[in-house]
Amino acid sequence: MLEKGKIxxxxxxxxxxxxxxxxxxxxxxxxxxxxxxxDGWISVLIGLVLSMLSVLLYYAxxxxxxxxxxxxxxxxxxxxxxxxxxxxxxxxxxxxLTALLLRVVGNFMTTEIxxxxxxxxIHILIVAVVIYAVRLGIETFxxxxxxxxxxxxxxxxxxxxxxxxxxxxxxxxxVMEWGMRPVLLASFYFFSLQELVxxxxxxxxxxRIDKVRRSWMMGTMLGGVVLLVSxxxxxxxxxxxxxxxxxxxxxxxxxxxxxxxxxxxxxxxIAVIWLITIFFKITISYYAAILxxxxxxxxxxxxxxxxxxxxxxxxxxxxxxxxxxxxxxxTPRVWSVYAMVSMVVIPLLLLLVDLIRSKLKPST
Amino acid sequence: MWSIIGVLIVTAAIIAYEIPKLxxxxxxxxxxxxxxxxxxxxxxxxxxxxxxxxxxxVTGINAxxxxxxxxxxxxxx
Numbered sequence: 001m002l003e004k005g006k007i008x009x010x011x012x013x014x015x016x017x018x019x020x021x022x023x024x025x026x027x028x029x030x031x032x033x034x035x036x037x038x039d040g041w042i043s044v045l046i047g048l049v050l051s052m053l054s055v056l057l058y059y060a061x062x063x064x065x066x067x068x069x070x071x072x073x074x075x076x077x078x079x080x081x082x083x084x085x086x087x088x089x090x091x092x093x094x095x096x097l098t099a100l101l102l103r104v105v106g107n108f109m110t111t112e113i114x115x116x117x118x119x120x121x122i123h124i125l126i127v128a129v130v131i132y133a134v135r136l137g138i139e140t141f142x143x144x145x146x147x148x149x150x151x152x153x154x155x156x157x158x159x160x161x162x163x164x165x166x167x168x169x170x171x172x173x174x175v176m177e178w179g180m181r182p183v184l185l186a187s188f189y190f191f192s193l194q195e196l197v198x199x200x201x202x203x204x205x206x207x208r209i210d211k212v213r214r215s216w217m218m219g220t221m222l223g224g225v226v227l228l229v230s231x232x233x234x235x236x237x238x239x240x241x242x243x244x245x246x247x248x249x250x251x252x253x254x255x256x257x258x259x260x261x262x263x264x265x266x267x268x269x270i271a272v273i274w275l276i277t278i279f280f281k282i283t284i285s286y287y288a289a290i291l292x293x294x295x296x297x298x299x300x301x302x303x304x305x306x307x308x309x310x311x312x313x314x315x316x317x318x319x320x321x322x323x324x325x326x327x328x329x330x331t332p333r334v335w336s337v338y339a340m341v342s343m344v345v346i347p348l349l350l351l352l353v354d355l356i357r358s359k360l361k362p363s364t
Numbered sequence: 365m366w367s368i369i370g371v372l373i374v375t376a377a378i379i380a381y382e383i384p385k386l387x388x389x390x391x392x393x394x395x396x397x398x399x400x401x402x403x404x405x406x407x408x409x410x411x412x413x414x415x416x417x418x419x420x421x422v423t424g425i426n427a428x429x430x431x432x433x434x435x436x437x438x439x440x441x
Contacts, residue, residue, distance in 0.1 A: 035441075092421075096421055181440045181441070182440065182441060184440060185436070185437070185440035185441065188436070188440075297393070297397055298393060299391070299393060299394050299397060300389055300391045300393075300394055301385075301389060301394065303385075304382060304385070304386065304394050304397070304398050305397070305398070305401065307378045307381070307382065307402075308378065308398060308401035308402040308404075308405045309401060309405070310405075311371075311374070311375070311378075311402075311405030311406065311408070311409050312401065312404060312405045312408060314409070315405070315408040315409050315412045315418065316421075318412060319412065319418045319420050320420060320421070320422050321422070326422075330422060330425075330426065333430075333433045333434065333436075333437050334425060334426055334429050334430050334433040335425075336433065336436075337429040337432050337433045337436065338425050338428075338429045
């Protein structure tokens with residue numbers, strides 16, 4: 001085993017929860033609302049149901065090999081070479097995902113908080129912390145997530161409560177003005193941004209496999225509720241038009257907080273939520289990609305890969321988009337289809353092949 | 365100029381940090397993979413700081429998935 005750590009079912013829930021919030025809370029409201037206007041919250045609900053269905057699929061696959069990671073049972077199911085190929089394809093998807101997540105934080109920091117700082121510097125600083133966390137192993141960053149959770153919950157509740165008096169219920173009407181089609185499209189895009197397939201790399205390290213399904217579902221649901229509340233607040237406070245035109249509407253939302261002209265400009269405090277959750281999302285996906293590569297390549301220690309791949313990660317996160325227009329063209333229109341290959345098609349095929357193989361060979 | 369020097373210093377530091385661990389583990393495969401990745405990483409970072417256009421995986425993904433992606437977008441918009 002490359003990783004000897006064990007995490008509890010509760011830590012797994014927290015990791016899924018933070019992973020769901022991650023970058024989604026920054027980019028989802030604008031992306032969904034630009035397609036569906038005031039019906040964005042319906043898309044998030046439908047997308048959440050799709051995510052939970054996908055968790056059932058992943059669990060069905062993981063439960064067949066409770067002590068193996070995705071990269072390991074790819075080889076067992078598909079045979080050595082095809083398995084390695086498929087597993088490296090999945091890991092390259094997760095690695096590219098890590099680079100895109102890094103770019104989202106970089107874009108956010110350079111447009112909203114530190115406009116004078118070069119984006120490379122922000123990327124290097126984040127990658128340095130992520131590499132440190134990944135080298136320390138799964139136990140360490142899972143325990144960190146437990147420490148960070150109260151901070152995130154308190155700040156998020158504060159954010160929601162302070163905005164309650166700005167709400168205008170009329171902004172959500174009329175419901176379904178544009179019909180069902182854009183709502184379905186936006187829920188597909190929402191679903192493609194919740195890359196829960198990454199957790200197939202972490203499942204074997206949960207100490208009680210029988211609790212995994214419940215905690216996976218729980219984390220997905222709670223994270224979905226946070227996203228639902230933030231998109232509802234965006235629509236109800238800013239209105240659908242302003243939300244769609246903003247790059248980071250939840251940040252603009254935090255700027256609206258004003259209690260008796262006394263408590264103002266708390267947006268940087270609220271931005272701490274996004275930074276912590278994004279840190280965990282990047283750490284989890286980087287860890288999953290590295291562990292999977294190390295297992296497919298048959299290395300003795302995954303830590304060897306962290307530093308050289310860190311350099312490649314920083315370079316990749318800079319070259320993936322030339323500018324923000326490239327990003328809007330690519331995410332989610334093209335990325336969603338690409339993500340479906342890794343998130344639905346490959347797990348489904350693995351499950352089918354495994355079912356057929358176990359039918360053909362009942363003795364093993 | 366300074367960024368290239370920075371990249372080279374960081375690469376040297378990483379190699380100096382990992383070599384003792386690699387020799388202690390006595391796995392040729394680990395060493396080969398590490399060497400391969402560090403060469404790619406260092407080259408890419410140096411070329412990147414010289415503003416050379418590097419191969420971009422997104423171009424490939426666009427070429428393969430854009431037709432289907434645009435079709436989904438157009439038919440549901």
